Amino acid sequence: MGLAQLSVGGEPTSAALVREDRILDLSGWPELDHPHSSADLLARWDDVQATLDALADDEAAGWKPLAGFQVHRPVDPRQVFQCGATYRTHVIDLAVAHHDGRDGRTVEQVRADAAAQMDDRRRHAPYVFVGLPSAISGPFDDVILPADG
Structure with a gap:
């Protein structure tokens, strides 16, 4: 299980959970404040970890095949x-x-x-x-x- 930044067809990136060959787009989760990047989640880790753990174990959360998504670098570093x-x-x-x-x-x-x-x-x-x-x-x-x- 890991965090990723994904996009489809040139759209802006969104944060996602990745499990093997499946992804869960996290941008639609209000509990996570609609993150657009993994950095958004990492900056608020203490507040979002429990929700991420629950979503990671939830088979009915809306997991999709990874195929078709562009996987970007995990973070956009400033330095x-x-x-x-x-x-x-x-x-x-x-x-x-x-x-x-x-x-x-x-x-x-x-x-x-x-x-x-x-x-x-x-x-x-x-x-x-x-x-x-x-x-x-x-x-x-x-x-x-x-x-x-």
Whole structure:
């Protein structure tokens, strides 16, 4: 069971419960104040959780097949914080792959230097940076990577 933002045919999004291949559109529920997004529900979680739990268990609540609905990203973020360089081996492999040899270091030296840098980062605060809200995608969205990435 989960919360989602759905739309049909280009209409505005609405909040919904999703259970496997079925959805329950929540925009028509006055008890929930007709939410248009999952953020509307999350902002009032303490007030709506009991109603959502009851609807999730109610087979007669008006569940529909998921087919035909566009599933959007779960929230529309206002800000995104990202933590980089969290995969030690991946970062070391990237350092080696991008090393062109002009600095005189061998591949083994590049690997050792990158490993030492990653170990040093682990002992200190994480590397956090601001990302773009467009970095958040929906569950069925294509993720297009740059050709040189």
